[in-house]
Amino acid sequence: MTLRFSKMHGSGNDFAVIDSRDRALALNPSTIRAMADRHTGVGFDQLLSVEPARDGSSAFYYGIWNADGSPSGQCGNGVRCVAAWLQRAGELGIGDTVQIQSPSGPVVVRMVDADRVTVDMGEPIFEPARIPFNASNPADRYALSVDGETVDIGAVSMGNPHAVMTVDDLQAPRLARLGPALTSHAHFPEGANAGFVQKLSTQHVRLRVHERGSGWTLACGTGACAAMAVLRRRGEVDGQVRVDLPGGTLQIDWTGPGDRLWMTGPATFVFEGEWLGD
Known part of the structure; x- marks a missing residue:
């Protein structure tokens, strides 16, 4: 062909x-x-x-x-x-x-x-059943047992499911095992993209993403949106955030629940x- x-x-x-x-x-x-x-x-x-x-x-x-x-x-x-x-x-x-x-x-x-x-x-989706994510009620944070340790994540859909975890070091060796483990975690019945976000300021973050079906990628647009949305919902970042990924930079704009999220790159x-x- x-x-x-x-x-x-x-x-x-x-x-x-x-x-x-x-x-x-x-x-x-x-x-x-x-x-x-x-x-x-x-x-x-x-x-x-x-x-x-x-x-x-x-x-x-x-x-x-x-x-x-x-x-x-x-x-x-x-x-x-x-x-x-x-x-x-x-x-x-x-x-x-x-x-x-x-x-x-x-x-x-x-x-x-x-x-x-x-x-x-579009507007980020935090309702567990619509992500989909196995939880009774929406929450800013969920504790999950992942590969022998308990981690704190945010769960959101940007048209596909995401697990977002804040970290201090994007090069920490444990992320190499946590990425694939989160991507295939049983609490995400359709799998998830696993994003690890390091907050630099209220307007600037760094991100690595392990994508379901593709593995570690140099950039993930929906992952950048998901990371910003989770942090914004928690009140940790402003309405416009620069997201640095290994392959480049995206700008994400979201005022908060009830409004649509915009990505430029x-x-x-x-x-x-x-x-x-x-």
């Missing part, structure tokens, strides 16, 4: 973007895993497909698959790359605002310039190519 793709990244979180505007593509998990391999394939954290809208209120739809072939509901860095891809394809202009549909629902994007995009990520083209695999 010959498949044209654009290799892109948002702050180091990398993607293969496929044009499915004119024809549906049946991609099986084994093909996605082969493409995602960083030694024998294209190499990416997620694969994104740009497709016709599935309802009249959106301009386009985009699908998301993790590197292991599993589907994903949302990807903050990915939606910025989709918007930049649409701008390069002539579907969006600089300054345009448009609604596109993700597997988790509609998302509004605004093209700030050719490689910078602002995204309306880069979207970069790397190369165009063809997949010649099975």
Whole structure:
């Protein structure tokens, strides 16, 4: 199967973007895993497909698959790359605002310039059943037994589930085991993205994320939104926060419950190519 793709990244979180505007593509998990391999394939954290809208209120739809072939509901860095891809394809202009549909629902994007995009990520969801997370009532903090120790986390959905844990040292060896353990914790029936956040000030944090289906990534847009939302709900950060990730920086704006959260960051083209695999 010959498949044209654009290799892109948002702050180091990398993607293969496929044009499915004119024809549906049946991609099986084994093909996605082969493409995602960083030694024998294209190499990416997620694969994104740009497709016709599935309802009249959106301009386009985009699908998301993790590197292991599993589907994903949302990807903050990915939606910025989709918007930049649409701008390069002539579907969006600089300054345009448009609604596109993700597997988790509609998302509004605004093209700030050719490689910078602002995204309306919706309102963070803290109700356990909607994350989903196994807890009786919403809380700012949950104590979980993880890999032999009890840790304190926040749980939130940004269209996909997140566990957020504050730490003093992002390079602490224990995070190497806590990341995968949190991602697959039984309290998250659909798995979770595990974010470890170090607070530098009320306007500045650092973050590392272990993503379900992809492992450690250089950046996670929904993870940055989730970390800010958890800290903001606790009253620990201001309404605008700079989030530094290993691959770059995102700006997250959220005034608090009842309002929508906005993410601004880069979207970069790397190369165009063809997949010649099975």
